[in-house]
Amino acid sequence: MKDAKNVTITDSEWMVMRAIWTMGHATSRELIDAMNELEGWSASTTKTLLHRLIQKQAVSQHGGSRPFTYKPVVGEKESMAAAADDLFDHMCAMRAGSTIAGVIQSRELSRADIANLQAILAEKAKTAPEEVQCNCLPGDQTC
Amino acid sequence: MKDAKNVTITDSEWMVMRAIWTMGHATSRELIDAMNELEGWSASTTKTLLHRLIQKQAVSQHGGSRPFTYKPVVGEKESMAAAADDLFDHMCAMRAGSTIAGVIQSRELSRADIANLQAILAEKAKTAPEEVQCNCLPGDQTC
DNA sequence: GTTAAGAGGCTACAAACGTAAACTTAGAAT
DNA sequence: ATTCTAAGTTTACGTTTGTAGCCTCTTAAC
Incomplete structure (x- = not known):
């Protein structure tokens, strides 16, 4: 850490x-x-x-x-x-999304936290790519 | 880990x-x-x-x-x-929300990832508490 | 001024880690 | 069958981490 x-x-x-x-x-x-x-x-x-x-x-x-x-x-x-x-x-960049999803599900979050996350996501959605590339191996293959 | x-x-x-x-x-x-x-x-x-x-x-x-x-x-x-x-x-339970926010902001997420997170948050919002308690010290004080 | 008790500092030591050399064995080539 | 070589195994070694004992000051009390 x-x-x-x-x-x-x-x-x-x-x-x-x-x-x-x-x-x-x-x-x-x-x-x-x-x-x-x-x-x-x-x-x-x-x-x-x-x-x-x-x-x-x-x-x-x-x-x-x-x-x-x-x-x-x-x-x-x-x-x-x-x-x-x-x-x-x-960790593999491709898996970040589902990992974050797991964390959100397993943690207690306040209403304010959730609203904040929703705002951030709404903003982020505007420029989000269709796909995230795997960054695990040389040659940039996809997992 | x-x-x-x-x-x-x-x-x-x-x-x-x-x-x-x-x-x-x-x-x-x-x-x-x-x-x-x-x-x-x-x-x-x-x-x-x-x-x-x-x-x-x-x-x-x-x-x-x-x-x-x-x-x-x-x-x-x-x-x-x-x-x-x-x-x-x-880590302190109280800070999980803002930490997750930071992670979301600094990572690349696909449209599908974001949609998924939004769905999870919408669901979670239904039962979210107003406040999350600090779990750092005995006596359950608030940070 | 002397002393006791607690705060702070130094030393210790086994287990886990990061990194790798050396050794052994089983297929491949001759 | 012999030998070579790559695959697999053992041993190694300095550093970091978790956990803690013991020594030495400093401050407060007498």
Whole structure:
């Protein structure tokens, strides 16, 4: 999974990011407690992950003195978009449509989300091609 | 990334699966050549990946004698759906809508794909909730 | 000023991954 | 039957990931 800066964020790290994103900002103590409750992780595990996220510059440390505060550097929305794009980049372009269809069916979406998607689709329909080409093999064959 | 059987298929393995899916079935020679052209991999690398895929039962070996034929065991469509679901499972439910919106915007979709998505959305709109709850932290707070 | 407790940092270690070399075996050519 | 070669198998090795222990400061309390 890639984040907004196109750095790889692992699954475990992603869990920590979710907590930070939701809290807005947090101390390590808060993160440790949240992760322990959510995933059963030991304090060390959360600390390690937090450190790796700082190194990757996905999270920043604030407040001059010791109980530091941690804040997300990369945005949740952008990171999710980047991760989703990364996934679809590794898949056959021809299958994107049905994959998106599956996702829509299996997820809970609000009325506003649906209206938004409908608007985007209506717009996109204006310039949509008849067929999408398979991009899996050299020579551009069709799946 | 998870495949249709909920086994983890790594990024490299995914590349091989794409080739096999597109070809329908292939010999190791064909796969080796395709992967060399696509990714610049050595023959050994493709062989290793093919083996790991067989062990994971994502690919099967056919033909009694030596230039064996390899075929996908898991379907492309199902695997893509599983991988996409896996991704969204790790993300905040509240953000799924906008993430899907981003994907739709950045991907090429055919007229048929769009019509299909519109039909699904129209159906889904009938029972859509006003709000989706954040599922990031214990206590079910809202992001 | 001394000390204790918690925050932060360093080290660890097995499993998974990406990548590939080396070895073995079974058909193909002679 | 012998040998060559491509197909298949085993082994390898550095890096990343998941998970966590232990050491060292710093701040707060005495």
